[in-house]
Amino acid sequence: MTDTTATRPVIEARDLKTHFQGRTGIFTALAGVTPPVARALDGVDISIREKEIVGLVGESGCGKSTLGMSLVRMYQPTSGSITFSGDDITHVEGRKLKDYRRQAQIIFQDPYSSLNPRLTIGQIIEEPLVIHGIGSATERRAKVERALDLVRIPAAENIHRFPSDLSGGQRQRIAIARALVLEPRFIVADEPVSMLDVSIQASVLELLDELSRELGLAVLYISHDIATVGYICKHVAVMYLGRIVEEGRAEDILAQPLHPYTQRLMAAIPRMDPGEVPERVELRGDVPSPMNVPPGCRFSSRCPYATELCRAVEPDLTDQPGGQRVRCHIHDDRAAKARPELERPQAGRITEIEDAGLLAQTAG
Amino acid sequence: MAPARTRSPALARDLARLDERLSAKPAAHLKVNGLSIGYSTLRGRFHAVEDVSFEVRAGTNLGLVGESGCGKSTVVKALMGLLPEFTGISGEALLDGQNILGLSDAQLEPIRWNRISLITQSAMNSLDPVYCIGDQICEAILAHEKVGKAVAWARAEEMFALVGLPAERLYEFPHQFSGGMRQRAVIAMALALNAGMLLADEPTTALDPIMQSQIMSRIRGIHEHMRRSMILVTHDIAVVAETCEAVVVMYAGKVAESGPTADVLERPLHPYTMGLQNAFPRLPVRGQPRQPLISIPGTVPNLLLPPSGCRFASRCPFATDLCRTTAPQLHTVGAQSAACHYTERADEFRAAAARPETWRNMRVGA
Numbered sequence A: 001m002t003d004t005t006a007t008r009p010v011i012e013a014r015d016l017k018t019h020f021q022g023r024t025g026i027f028t029a030l031a032g033v034t035p036p037v038a039r040a041l042d043g044v045d046i047s048i049r050e051k052e053i054v055g056l057v058g059e060s061g062c063g064k065s066t067l068g069m070s071l072v073r074m075y076q077p078t079s080g081s082i083t084f085s086g087d088d089i090t091h092v093e094g095r096k097l098k099d100y101r102r103q104a105q106i107i108f109q110d111p112y113s114s115l116n117p118r119l120t121i122g123q124i125i126e127e128p129l130v131i132h133g134i135g136s137a138t139e140r141r142a143k144v145e146r147a148l149d150l151v152r153i154p155a156a157e158n159i160h161r162f163p164s165d166l167s168g169g170q171r172q173r174i175a176i177a178r179a180l181v182l183e184p185r186f187i188v189a190d191e192p193v194s195m196l197d198v199s200i201q202a203s204v205l206e207l208l209d210e211l212s213r214e215l216g217l218a219v220l221y222i223s224h225d226i227a228t229v230g231y232i233c234k235h236v237a238v239m240y241l242g243r244i245v246e247e248g249r250a251e252d253i254l255a256q257p258l259h260p261y262t263q264r265l266m267a268a269i270p271r272m273d274p275g276e277v278p279e280r281v282e283l284r285g286d287v288p289s290p291m292n293v294p295p296g297c298r299f300s301s302r303c304p305y306a307t308e309l310c311r312a313v314e315p316d317l318t319d320q321p322g323g324q325r326v327r328c329h330i331h332d333d334r335a336a337k338a339r340p341e342l343e344r345p346q347a348g349r350i351t352e353i354e355d356a357g358l359l360a361q362t363a364g
Numbered sequence B: 001m002a003p004a005r006t007r008s009p010a011l012a013r014d015l016a017r018l019d020e021r022l023s024a025k026p027a028a029h030l031k032v033n034g035l036s037i038g039y040s041t042l043r044g045r046f047h048a049v050e051d052v053s054f055e056v057r058a059g060t061n062l063g064l065v066g067e068s069g070c071g072k073s074t075v076v077k078a079l080m081g082l083l084p085e086f087t088g089i090s091g092e093a094l095l096d097g098q099n100i101l102g103l104s105d106a107q108l109e110p111i112r113w114n115r116i117s118l119i120t121q122s123a124m125n126s127l128d129p130v131y132c133i134g135d136q137i138c139e140a141i142l143a144h145e146k147v148g149k150a151v152a153w154a155r156a157e158e159m160f161a162l163v164g165l166p167a168e169r170l171y172e173f174p175h176q177f178s179g180g181m182r183q184r185a186v187i188a189m190a191l192a193l194n195a196g197m198l199l200a201d202e203p204t205t206a207l208d209p210i211m212q213s214q215i216m217s218r219i220r221g222i223h224e225h226m227r228r229s230m231i232l233v234t235h236d237i238a239v240v241a242e243t244c245e246a247v248v249v250m251y252a253g254k255v256a257e258s259g260p261t262a263d264v265l266e267r268p269l270h271p272y273t274m275g276l277q278n279a280f281p282r283l284p285v286r287g288q289p290r291q292p293l294i295s296i297p298g299t300v301p302n303l304l305l306p307p308s309g310c311r312f313a314s315r316c317p318f319a320t321d322l323c324r325t326t327a328p329q330l331h332t333v334g335a336q337s338a339a340c341h342y343t344e345r346a347d348e349f350r351a352a353a354a355r356p357e358t359w360r361n362m363r364v365g366a
């Protein structure tokens, strides 16, 4: 095994924010009210090295795709910075942006709609080369064959077939080949196996894992299917409402999470062994809208342990003795010391929530 | 929880009577024998379900699992009488002894929702967008019980409390609900008449993990408490492990294996069940080594041209010439049964199936 801890990150983001301007309805326009802003991604740090797959988990709408899209510059971040191989690419435009996009690719969830049904497999994979003006026809053909090779699809038999001739798993391999043909150094895999049957998910995950090592790729693996993350990621980050609430080694995050949200998320996963079924505390309400982020800790509107301190002060992501990083007042006493008049939450102590108003606010 | 509104003594009495009548309903028993279902399509007629038999004992949950397209929803639709016209159905489904297959709408009327109810994957399909949710639940109650609207509404309020929704939201329309709330509303509706048999077709698949777990907990809790029977359709074998006493594993329209859940998951007889287990992602457990994730190579056969032998043969690492020519019968071993020629070699197969090479060396290409 090679030690990669010394190498510089391929991609690194600092305090990255991507906000979306809400649409102006007729009423807000008439009233002269500015439409609300969706704080989809609201201050995230992340860094991925060569040959590393970082897992990103969290419920739908928490901003995972927004982070992925911002990192590959399909979305323009509102603030913060993205560094790629040491170069700041947060605001690059034109040729430089095109150059960057060649090296940073994204694979989407749906292998059924992401491939153009009128093009052959060969044409689909060649298309990005044509767009980027790379190589002669013969050179491109060789690159297409190599990409198919990499995803373990026999080129000769498949290059003239259409997506409709292929199974879901094969289509997802084609989508990966299409991303690889540009020889990127960084890939965002956004729920790449979520639409595939469980019986074939493993082969696509294994492929990602092998490719990352063979080609030295940095990969951000996004998934709401948390159990899959443990198989290919060493490092996992958990997002809630636009921010990372916990991160660390996969085995720690999945098997011994510290943040109340991560704990509930992991407990939610059904267990095969009846002896392993954990306690499942009921959470209040639904995930709040990113247009209506609760004050203080973002999880406080649903957290079973929330106290006044949680509603007043947002916790920082802090290092824990075990190496995890956690954003919760239970695991960081600084806020409690600064505001001793506010009650501090305690692990496992379920608090009562007074506000029916919060329920109405969060059910969006 | 929402404050219960004060009910007049008369209303409270009528509601108590309705509740009592409904909870006195016995759990249903269902026996499906030789169920085959053929769809007519432009490309020809094919059997989406073939010779499927199983039994749901009164007061128990049965899990129906298998890859997408293997015929799970088709079975459920047949039981609810929801298959399209011109679908060929044979076999029988005895609900407490009465065959409910092939009944007319008029004959089904007293059965649907009253004796057998359904939660589908997409709550939106079960709800009418133009009526408020409360009215929809009341309508189902009023169609089967001779009570006033106020009593039906009070029952709907109780059902909402059961699934953790505030009573005042009964006045709202489906579009005002989030996905998780809508799914809970559909569950409230399916439970309103306390039918003896609940069919739940992927009731939480479209939802986030925490919502999935909270809704499944409620369904489990309500079912244990009221001792109902349920068929739970899912592709998640861990949900079955947590919820169902018995399981039926389907493959390409047929039953591959069935039996008590604990037995089937611990000692699968059918190579497909072994493959499903290998492919199923699990959370790591501290200090325990973990099996690698292994996928099943190949794809489900085209049902328009079903293979002549075992339907799993093209993906089975243990297939022989016999398998490719002759369809296996169901073999019974203890409480389990499996459609495989080699059930007596299951121990050997299980050991081999746990090794990734066994599946990887098959040259079929996923």
Ligand SMILES: Nc1ncnc2c1ncn2[C@@H]1O[C@H](COP(=O)(O)OP(=O)(O)O)[C@@H](O)[C@H]1O
Binding pocket: A020, A021, A038, A039, A040, A058, A059, A060, A061, A062, A063, A064, A065, A066, A067, A289, A290
């Ligand atoms: N292009 C967009 N315009 C406006 N809002 C968006 C856009 N993309 C995402 N959002 C909003 O940002 C939030 C995060 O979305 P997303 O990143 O897709 O979450 P996830 O991938 O975790 O499900 C959601 O509330 C979503 O509605």
Ligand SMILES: Nc1ncnc2c1ncn2[C@@H]1O[C@H](COP(=O)(O)OP(=O)(O)O)[C@@H](O)[C@H]1O
Binding pocket: B039, B040, B041, B048, B066, B067, B068, B069, B070, B071, B072, B073, B074, B075, B084, B303
């Ligand atoms: N109304 C229909 N007409 C024709 N074919 C159908 C119809 N409904 C389902 N099918 C086909 O029948 C097979 C079984 O489908 P289904 O019962 O929905 O499977 P599952 O629920 O296990 O995913 C699939 O091949 C599907 O395409």
Ligand code: SF4
Binding pocket: A259, A260, A261, A297, A298, A299, A300, A301, A303, A304, A305, A306, A307, A310, A315, A327, A328, A329, A330, A345, A346
């Ligand atoms: S800071 Fe408070 S509300 Fe936030 S997760 Fe910790 S205990 Fe819960």
Ligand code: SF4
Binding pocket: B270, B271, B272, B310, B311, B312, B313, B314, B316, B317, B318, B319, B320, B323, B328, B339, B340, B341, B342
């Ligand atoms: S009958 Fe043959 S092909 Fe079918 S599952 Fe058994 S061993 Fe495999």
Ligand SMILES: [Mg+2]
Binding pocket: A061, A064, A065, A066, A190
């Ligand atoms: Mg997403």
Ligand SMILES: [Mg+2]
Binding pocket: B072, B073, B074
């Ligand atoms: Mg289905």
